Amino acid sequence: MLFIFANMPTPGGVNETYENILLRIDKADVDFLRRTLLWLTFAVTPLTLLELREAVAMEDDMTTYEQLEDSRLLRPEDILAIGGCLLSVSDEGYVKLAHLSVKSYLLSTDLKNHTALSRFGMDLAGAKDELAKVSLRYMCLDSLASGPASTLQDWEKRLGCHPLLHHASRSWSYYYRAASPRPQLSEQVSAFFDDRSRGSFMSWVQMLSSNWIFKWDEYPRHATPLYYAAWFGLGDVVAHLLTSGVDINAPGSRFGGTALHGATLREHPRVMEALLATAADPSQADFNHVAPLHTAARIGNPEVIRLLLDYGASKDKADSLGETPLDWAKKAGQQLSLKLIEGSDVTTPSRPPKTDGQKAVLVSAVSVPTNAMPKNAMANNAIANNAMANNAMANNAMANNAMPRNAMAENAKRRKDNWRKSTTMGRPASFG
Numbered sequence: 001m002l003f004i005f006a007n008m009p010t011p012g013g014v015n016e017t018y019e020n021i022l023l024r025i026d027k028a029d030v031d032f033l034r035r036t037l038l039w040l041t042f043a044v045t046p047l048t049l050l051e052l053r054e055a056v057a058m059e060d061d062m063t064t065y066e067q068l069e070d071s072r073l074l075r076p077e078d079i080l081a082i083g084g085c086l087l088s089v090s091d092e093g094y095v096k097l098a099h100l101s102v103k104s105y106l107l108s109t110d111l112k113n114h115t116a117l118s119r120f121g122m123d124l125a126g127a128k129d130e131l132a133k134v135s136l137r138y139m140c141l142d143s144l145a146s147g148p149a150s151t152l153q154d155w156e157k158r159l160g161c162h163p164l165l166h167h168a169s170r171s172w173s174y175y176y177r178a179a180s181p182r183p184q185l186s187e188q189v190s191a192f193f194d195d196r197s198r199g200s201f202m203s204w205v206q207m208l209s210s211n212w213i214f215k216w217d218e219y220p221r222h223a224t225p226l227y228y229a230a231w232f233g234l235g236d237v238v239a240h241l242l243t244s245g246v247d248i249n250a251p252g253s254r255f256g257g258t259a260l261h262g263a264t265l266r267e268h269p270r271v272m273e274a275l276l277a278t279a280a281d282p283s284q285a286d287f288n289h290v291a292p293l294h295t296a297a298r299i300g301n302p303e304v305i306r307l308l309l310d311y312g313a314s315k316d317k318a319d320s321l322g323e324t325p326l327d328w329a330k331k332a333g334q335q336l337s338l339k340l341i342e343g344s345d346v347t348t349p350s351r352p353p354k355t356d357g358q359k360a361v362l363v364s365a366v367s368v369p370t371n372a373m374p375k376n377a378m379a380n381n382a383i384a385n386n387a388m389a390n391n392a393m394a395n396n397a398m399a400n401n402a403m404p405r406n407a408m409a410e411n412a413k414r415r416k417d418n419w420r421k422s423t424t425m426g427r428p429a430s431f432g
Helices: 002-006 011-023 027-042 049-057 065-071 078-086 100-106 124-139 152-161 165-178 183-192 195-209 225-231 235-242 259-265 269-277 292-299 302-310 325-332 335-342 356-365 375-383 390-399 405-413 418-424
Strands: 087-089 094-097
Touching: 011 078, 011 100, 027 049, 027 078, 027 094, 027 100, 027 124, 049 065, 049 078, 049 124, 078 087, 078 094, 094 100, 124 165, 124 183, 124 195, 152 165, 165 195, 183 195, 183 235, 195 225, 225 235, 225 259, 225 269, 235 269, 259 269, 259 292, 269 302, 292 302, 292 325, 292 335, 302 335, 325 335
Parallel strands: none
Antiparallel strands: 087 094
């Protein structure tokens, strides 16, 4: 492999080599290879052979697990045989493109215009659209549509039978936000958040909440589509749900947070404003008596804090320990939060109040920029074509009970109230 690339001094030579490789692919394997290259080019986290085999087996009209089984390659290793020198496997067991020049070729205009190979040509928006559709379709298979697993044995069996479930559940929203959604994908997303898909939706919620095997059953039975749409910044979904008569102030997270709590914690100001303009209560507390302003004070995002204050959020709301948003700001060392809540003059830009007509337009038009992918997702996209990043390696170590020293020290220092604060003041790995 290294010898081949060492003798490719010009991009033209590299492209010609890749062209010859693709032209020799058996016709029966073309679709599998195209999907494989698509996932390895645009996946937000690295994929194992088992995960990749699941992803490339999914078809547009697939709805049952039996269909998926029939479509799978007999052996995961067959992917490497089909991809040949275009693919490699890292020491950690993740499949990746053999070289960054492979990605450049797949995104090139030459490939898109190639008479025989144009189907391999790719672009970001179209690729994200396809990955979002596949991930959602996977979570809506009949084997998951019955709802959450009811026993640990069923949970472990579900994970074993659905190798792509972890990736699909955590990544589809990032693909969706980075796509230029076509009508089919938009309809698919709307259907997923509809009450008629409650079983699939709750299976997803269970997966999000179960970041450890021992937490498989710690998901909110009262989860609401509005909360999770707001948490992930899915502005169009939030706008659709707001017009369908949902209870905007209903508790939706494990700890009783409303959709406004979710949008606040994840710093989605446009979603927050749509909720507030539709009468979301800016002072409603969760089960721990934590209001959105508590969380905003700790995070320190001035736009988020201003929004809540502009819509009348209480500055004196006390949590279950009697602490106000000011107390949270002080403990977090957020001086800007303190000044904003106290009403001091600060240099952050302010917005004039909106009229009722402007608020109505905001609710109907709220959306999230297609390039608003979270930083960790963008980093993971680079990981897919290179090595694992340090944070991924740290998470892997934690999964093997190797808690970092600073985390252990922090745990000891805050043992009295760490449980409550970690679920409301911090950025939990689980999804509320």
